[in-house]
Amino acid sequence: MSVVLPLLFLLSAASGTLVVLVREPRRQVFALSANGLVLALLFTGLQAPDVALSEIAVGTVAVPLIVLVALGAVRTDRPGQDAGSGENV
Amino acid sequence: MSPRLRVLLLGLAALVLAPCALAVIAAMPEFGTAIAPYGARINAVAPAERNIANMVTAINFDLRGLDTLGEEFMLLAAVTGTVVLLRGRRGERDGDRAARLPGRAVVPRSEAVILACRIAGPLTALFGLYVTVHASLTPGGGFQGGAVLASACVLIYLGEGYAGWRRGVRSAVLDAIEGGGALLVVLCGLGPMLVGAAFMQNVLPFGTFGALLSGGLVLVANLGVAAAVTAGFSQLVLEFLEETRAPRPDGADGGDDA
Numbered sequence: 001m002s003v004v005l006p007l008l009f010l011l012s013a014a015s016g017t018l019v020v021l022v023r024e025p026r027r028q029v030f031a032l033s034a035n036g037l038v039l040a041l042l043f044t045g046l047q048a049p050d051v052a053l054s055e056i057a058v059g060t061v062a063v064p065l066i067v068l069v070a071l072g073a074v075r076t077d078r079p080g081q082d083a084g085s086g087e088n089v
Numbered sequence: 090m091s092p093r094l095r096v097l098l099l100g101l102a103a104l105v106l107a108p109c110a111l112a113v114i115a116a117m118p119e120f121g122t123a124i125a126p127y128g129a130r131i132n133a134v135a136p137a138e139r140n141i142a143n144m145v146t147a148i149n150f151d152l153r154g155l156d157t158l159g160e161e162f163m164l165l166a167a168v169t170g171t172v173v174l175l176r177g178r179r180g181e182r183d184g185d186r187a188a189r190l191p192g193r194a195v196v197p198r199s200e201a202v203i204l205a206c207r208i209a210g211p212l213t214a215l216f217g218l219y220v221t222v223h224a225s226l227t228p229g230g231g232f233q234g235g236a237v238l239a240s241a242c243v244l245i246y247l248g249e250g251y252a253g254w255r256r257g258v259r260s261a262v263l264d265a266i267e268g269g270g271a272l273l274v275v276l277c278g279l280g281p282m283l284v285g286a287a288f289m290q291n292v293l294p295f296g297t298f299g300a301l302l303s304g305g306l307v308l309v310a311n312l313g314v315a316a317a318v319t320a321g322f323s324q325l326v327l328e329f330l331e332e333t334r335a336p337r338p339d340g341a342d343g344g345d346d347a
Contacts, residue, residue: 049228049229050143050145050146050228050229050230050233052228053220053228053229053233054232054233054236057232057233057236057237057240058236061236061237061240062236062239062240062322065240065243065326066325066326066329069243069326069329069330070329070330
């Protein structure tokens with residue numbers, strides 16, 4: 001246990017930094033999801049299974065799914081406009 | 090705000106806040122050593138007086154049930170606000186196909202994805218129900234179970250595609266489930282008052298310790314929260330999906346409340 005917890009703390013810091021450093025939204029979603037999974041493992045290690053379950057359900061599944069769905073829907077229903085022109089709005 | 094000004098602001102804030110933070114960190118008990126007295130008290134009270142094996146559920150749905158009631162309505166308000174913002178002028182009509190970029194090829198789903206979702210969807214839903222009804226026994230409860238159930242709902246979309254999903258998952262039905270779930274939680278508060286007890290007092294029989302039907306009112310409140318969370322998250326996904334669908338030019342969307 002003494003090795004696992006510091007490892008998980010380091011891993012959560014690393015994956016959290018990764019979320020910030022990844023700039024492409026679609027990849028960022030997966031970085032966020034991975035960060036949620038690491039946090040869930042950390043919470044389990046700290047003996048908080050209820051919080052871990054919430055973190056998996058919300059941080060790893062629900063929020064990334066909503067963002068993915070929104071990214072899929074964004075700028076797809078404007079006839080006569082190409083995908084690049086709305087970039088800097 | 091220019092980057093220089095931002096760094097300056099950061100430096101100023103760090104100068105003021107860092108000593109305070111360091112002082113608090115230095116005064117904290119050592120990691121993992123201290124267990125708050127409240128925890129010990131709950132460990133003594135919940136199994137003995139409520140027959141609940143999961144202490145977190147005992148706090149959330151019984152001892153501090155009022156907080157959960159407030160949270161429930163926070164979620165309801167957040168979902169309602171998001172729906173109002175995203176829906177805008179678009180109305181509630183659903184199209185027969187998803188919005189898409191003109192000229193972008195529509196890649197059909199592979200049969201492997203459909204099969205995987207048809208297997209994983211029902212199993213995920215079953216697990217969500219399991220997590221919900223075992224609230225007083227194992228980790229989890231209405232909120233976690235509801236989020237898992239909503240994920241199962243999204244798996245239906247991945248497997249069946251837009252048209253099949255919209256045929257199966259109706260916006261009005263989601264509204265009813267969400268409101269009904271919140272209403273059930275409120276009734277858990279008001280119901281005990283009808284028999285002369287206090288607001289949200291656990292008046293139902295507590296059952297035997299470790300049995301599925303234990304904890305009395307806790308299970309009912311959990312079902313209400315699960316229903317509200319499931320429908321709320323599903324509604325959010327639905328609205329984000331529909332976000333960019335343009336209103337029909339003839340204005341049929343606006344007054345249409347199908």
